[in-house]
Amino acid sequence: MLRDVPKPTSRVTDRWIAAGLGLFALLVYLRTLTPSLSYLSPDGSELATVPAILGLAHPPGYPLYTWLGFLFSRLMLAGDVAHRINMMSAMLGAMGVGALYLIVVRLLPAERLGLLWRRCAAALAALLFAFSLTFWSQAVIAEVYAPNIGLLGLTLLLLLGWERTRHLVDFSFFAMVFGLSLGTHMSNLGFAPAMALFILLTVFAPRDAPDPMQGVPTFSRRVWELVGLVIVGGVAFGLGAAQFLWLPLRASTINDPLSIKIAPITLANLYQYTLGAFTQLRFAFPLGALPDRVVIYIYFLIQQYGLGGILLGVVGLGSLLVHRPRHFYLLVGMYFVNVWFFTQYRAFDLEVFFIPAHYLWAMLVAFGMMEGLGGIRWMASRVGVRLGRGCVSSGLRAGLAVLILLPSLIPIRRNWEKNNFSGDTAINDFYANVWERLPAQSALITPRGVFGYDAFYWQLVYHTRADVLLPLLPSPNPSPLSLADREVFGTTRTVSSKGGMFAPPADLTPSDSWTIPVLLGQQPEKQIGRREQLALYQFSTTMPPLTIRGASPAVVTHTDFGPAVLVGADLSDQPIESGGVLEVSLYWSSQAPAPLRVTLQLGTQVLEQHEVGFGLLARYVREVGIGPGELIVDRYAVVIPSTVTHGLYTLTLSPEAGQGEVILSSASASLGVVEVVDETEAMEQWLRAAGSSSPAP
Numbered sequence: 001m002l003r004d005v006p007k008p009t010s011r012v013t014d015r016w017i018a019a020g021l022g023l024f025a026l027l028v029y030l031r032t033l034t035p036s037l038s039y040l041s042p043d044g045s046e047l048a049t050v051p052a053i054l055g056l057a058h059p060p061g062y063p064l065y066t067w068l069g070f071l072f073s074r075l076m077l078a079g080d081v082a083h084r085i086n087m088m089s090a091m092l093g094a095m096g097v098g099a100l101y102l103i104v105v106r107l108l109p110a111e112r113l114g115l116l117w118r119r120c121a122a123a124l125a126a127l128l129f130a131f132s133l134t135f136w137s138q139a140v141i142a143e144v145y146a147p148n149i150g151l152l153g154l155t156l157l158l159l160l161g162w163e164r165t166r167h168l169v170d171f172s173f174f175a176m177v178f179g180l181s182l183g184t185h186m187s188n189l190g191f192a193p194a195m196a197l198f199i200l201l202t203v204f205a206p207r208d209a210p211d212p213m214q215g216v217p218t219f220s221r222r223v224w225e226l227v228g229l230v231i232v233g234g235v236a237f238g239l240g241a242a243q244f245l246w247l248p249l250r251a252s253t254i255n256d257p258l259s260i261k262i263a264p265i266t267l268a269n270l271y272q273y274t275l276g277a278f279t280q281l282r283f284a285f286p287l288g289a290l291p292d293r294v295v296i297y298i299y300f301l302i303q304q305y306g307l308g309g310i311l312l313g314v315v316g317l318g319s320l321l322v323h324r325p326r327h328f329y330l331l332v333g334m335y336f337v338n339v340w341f342f343t344q345y346r347a348f349d350l351e352v353f354f355i356p357a358h359y360l361w362a363m364l365v366a367f368g369m370m371e372g373l374g375g376i377r378w379m380a381s382r383v384g385v386r387l388g389r390g391c392v393s394s395g396l397r398a399g400l401a402v403l404i405l406l407p408s409l410i411p412i413r414r415n416w417e418k419n420n421f422s423g424d425t426a427i428n429d430f431y432a433n434v435w436e437r438l439p440a441q442s443a444l445i446t447p448r449g450v451f452g453y454d455a456f457y458w459q460l461v462y463h464t465r466a467d468v469l470l471p472l473l474p475s476p477n478p479s480p481l482s483l484a485d486r487e488v489f490g491t492t493r494t495v496s497s498k499g500g501m502f503a504p505p506a507d508l509t510p511s512d513s514w515t516i517p518v519l520l521g522q523q524p525e526k527q528i529g530r531r532e533q534l535a536l537y538q539f540s541t542t543m544p545p546l547t548i549r550g551a552s553p554a555v556v557t558h559t560d561f562g563p564a565v566l567v568g569a570d571l572s573d574q575p576i577e578s579g580g581v582l583e584v585s586l587y588w589s590s591q592a593p594a595p596l597r598v599t600l601q602l603g604t605q606v607l608e609q610h611e612v613g614f615g616l617l618a619r620y621v622r623e624v625g626i627g628p629g630e631l632i633v634d635r636y637a638v639v640i641p642s643t644v645t646h647g648l649y650t651l652t653l654s655p656e657a658g659q660g661e662v663i664l665s666s667a668s669a670s671l672g673v674v675e676v677v678d679e680t681e682a683m684e685q686w687l688r689a690a691g692s693s694s695p696a697p
Contacts, residue, residue: 010115014105021123022098025130028412029090029139032420036082037427037454040141042349045427045453048082048142052461055253058450059277061264063243064151064183065144068092081461085142093139093146094130099153100359101126104366106160109323117373120404125366127408132304132358134351136411136419145355148184152356155181155188159195159330163202166225168232175233179240186274187353190341194333199229201326244274256449257476257501284346293343300351304358305365312368319367335360373404423643427454429579430521430534433639434491435465437519437536437581443469443483445490445509445539447502448476455491472504480507488539490515493615513539514616519581520608521639533608534639546613546620547630551587559669561598561655564590564612566669567631571651575675579642582674586612586653588632593617596663597656600638602674603649607638609656644676 037045043058050057051069069085076084104122113121129135138145158174178195181188203226247264254260264273285293302310321328335357342353435458438444446452456473458464469486471478492504493515521534553568565588572583584600596612613620613632626632654668 014102014119017105017119017123018098018101018126021101021126021130022094025097025127025139026090026094028131029094029136030087032136032416032422033083033090033140034086034142034421034424035428036080036086036425037457038141038421038424039427039454040137040421040424041143041352043450044142045082045457046450047144048085049453049457049460050253051085052081053253054250055460056247056250056259056264058256058259059262059272060186060274061244061247062144062183062185063246064180065147067183067243068147069142082142082457086140089141089143089146090139092150093135094150096146096149096153096359097126097130099150099157100129100362103153103156103160104363107320107324107327107363108366108370112323112370112374117404118370121366121369121373124369124405124408125362127405128305128309128365128411129359129362131408131411131415133411133415133418134300134304135355135358136415138352138355140419140421143352144184145352148181148188149355149359151177151181151184152188152191152359159198166202168228171229172232172236175236176240179237180243182241183243186277187338187341187356189275190337191334191356194330194337197333198326198330200226201329203229205326244270247273255452255473255476258449260476281346282341283344285344290343296350297339297343297354297357300354301358301361303351305361309361309365312372313361313364314368315371316364316367316369319371320364323367331360331363335364369404425579425642426522426534429639429642430519430536431455431458432579433519433521433581433637434536435468437637438465438468438489439487441467441469441486443471443486443488445488445492445504446470446472447492448472448504449502451502471508477505478508480509483508489518490537490539491535493535493537509539510541513541514544515539516544516616517610517614517636519637519639520610522605522607522641523609533610543620543624544616546616546632547624547626548587548633549627549630551631551633553585553587555672557669557671559653559667560664561596561667562664563594563596564588564632566653569653569669569671571672571674575677576640578640578644578646578676578678581637581639582607582651583637584634584671586634588612588634590632591626591628593621593626593632595659597659599654599656601652601654602640602644602676605641605644607640610634610636640676646677647675649674649676 034040037048039045041047046057047062047065047069049055051066052073054066054070057066069088072084072088073081076087078084078087101122104125105118108118108121110118135146135149155174155178158170158177162170162174178188178192204222247270251263251265254263259273262269262272262277264270298310305313317328317332320331338354338357338360342350342357345353347353431454434444434455444455446455452470452472455470459466459468459470459473469482471482488509490504515537516539517535518538519536523533551567554570556568557566558568559566567587567589569587570583570585572581576582593612597609598612599609600607611617612634614634614636617632620626651671651674652668653671655663
């Protein structure tokens with residue numbers, strides 16, 4: 001029972017503190033925000049596109065996320081649409097941070113600590129969660145997990161608000177927001193049993209607020225109150241959950257090969273698309289694997305809070321049970337449901353599913369902090385130092401408060417580099433050049449479903465190059481006839497039934513097609529769900545000219561890499577605009593070429609990595625052979641990242657690390673110096689050149 005309800009003035013102060021903490025987290029998120037599309041999530045490109053066109057995302061559909069994303073894409077003015085959806089994650093994630101503070105400062109018992117120390121413990125817990133490794137990574141990209149925390153925090157706040165007032169109106173707001181939260185993540189439904197138990201315990205507990213049914217026997221009052229809550233809450237929850245009735249209206253926008261099979265156009269399919277989605281991933285491990293799965297979760301938890309956070313959380317478990325037993329059943333019940341369910345879930349990005357558990361663990365950390373601060377306060381009193389109010393101890397209290405909050409800087413420093421994706425422009429830079437280089441009326445083959453949205457985004461949102469056909473956009477199984485009389489290009493070289501369900505159909509291109517790389521993009525530093533490098537391939541039934549006789553490269557190197565000797569290279573004219581492309585030709589001498597992967601670097605920045613011959617050499621040798629005196633030539637364009645600043649950079653080629661012993665790892669060839677200019681400088685140089693070539697008047 002909460003007998004230490006904060007005064008209204010105190011609640012206002014706490015709201016301002018919560019707003020300040022949320023604003024601080026938001027500023028950090030915006031500073032490290034991904035500028036547009038990224039591969040930091042397998043679904044990220046889809047979740048950045050679907051809201052802008054009010055389409056239907058993969059199961060379970062995420063209607064609330066879609067609607068909020070649509071508003072952000074229209075109301076926010078900064079950056080492109082994907083950037084605005086990323087900002088939605090940052091803002092709603094920051095809202096969850098502020099809500100965490102308000103939840104904790106309300107639950108920490110006043111009899112254990114003064115108000116200042118409660119606020120310090122709550123603020124520290126909120127900041128530790130805000131800058132924890134996994135949550136921070138999701139607050140800077142287009143994904144559902146940070147918005148879901150915002151909705152989860154709001155749900156808990158409304159539930160605690162009802163606990164204080166016991167008004168049906170407050171309960172209806174809680175129930176409706178809880179129903180709405182399913183539209184950011186369906187797994188929130190698993191929290192319902194713990195919430196129901198908490199509601200039941202609250203109804204039958206002594207009241208803190210005035211009872212409007214005074215005079216009616218106590219048990220009867222409680223029963224009638226419970227009946228009213230069930231009716232009102234059921235209606236309000238139903239209104240929130242009714243968002244999923246929107247799914248059939250947008251079912252025609254699905255192009256995912258898995259989702260289209262269960263398109264929610266019937267009641268049975270609507271269930272399969274929502275509650276019945278991904279059943280093959282649930283409880284996917286035998287009982288004997290459970291200890292190993294728990295160890296994996298503990299590893300994730302240590303990543304977030306360290307061993308000290310684990311210890312504080314364990315202490316907090318006991319403290320919560322002693323001081324807030326009703327809330328213990330709520331928070332710990334929610335926590336164990338999340339951990340129990342997802343430890344048995346099969347997913348390659350498993351760590352993100354535990355974010356709600358990390359959110360709840362932060363509350364336990366705050367209770368552990370309370371016990372630690374209580375111990376410090378007791379020890380100080382033993383030596384005659386008062387940490388309460390008063391002028392004598394105010395300086396000491398302020399200093400101690402700063403010391404308490406200092407640990408929040410540790411995760412900021414530790415995780416900044418890991419979660420700073422403000423320079424992740426690889427996809428934008430690549431596609432800016434793809435759309436520019438594709439011939440008129442050509443076709444671009446992409447992966448199917450969620451993995452194709454890095455290309456779909458540009459046409460669906462911005463109608464870029466409407467003359468270029470994306471055959472996988474309207475349907476995951478297009479007809480090969482749609483490619484008739486078009487030059488065919490692709491962002492994947494896997495056109496095969498063996499390439500997985502997201503690979504394009506095998507019959508889109510002739511089985512004997514050559515996949516010839518024409519443009520390579522920068523390899524993103526981190527990518528989930530995509531293994532291939534950003535590359536544009538041309539599909540051709542004509543054998544490419546992989547060898548040349550009598551080359552005279554402008555840059556002569558004769559560097560021995562082991563399997564092959566780099567004779568020299570040709571580069572396109574200088575300077576190169578950042579975000580533009582550098583044309584490269586590499587000439588190799590080898591009569592019996594073995595696999596050799598090389599890395600091209602501009603200064604210290606890796607531009608691309610590829611295998612000599614781009615994987616075509618073995619087939620070429622088998623069908624044609626390499627004649628005496630012929631050189632193998634790698635001829636392609638590579639994107640210069642838009643983040644590269646003006647300057648002169650040495651271009652070097654070296655073997656990729658981790659290859660066989662035959663590779664000469666010490667080999668490195670300098671291909672010359674490349675001048676990079678920004679867009680303004682490039683325009684000025686062009687105007688100067690154009691002016692100097694104009695005839696005199």
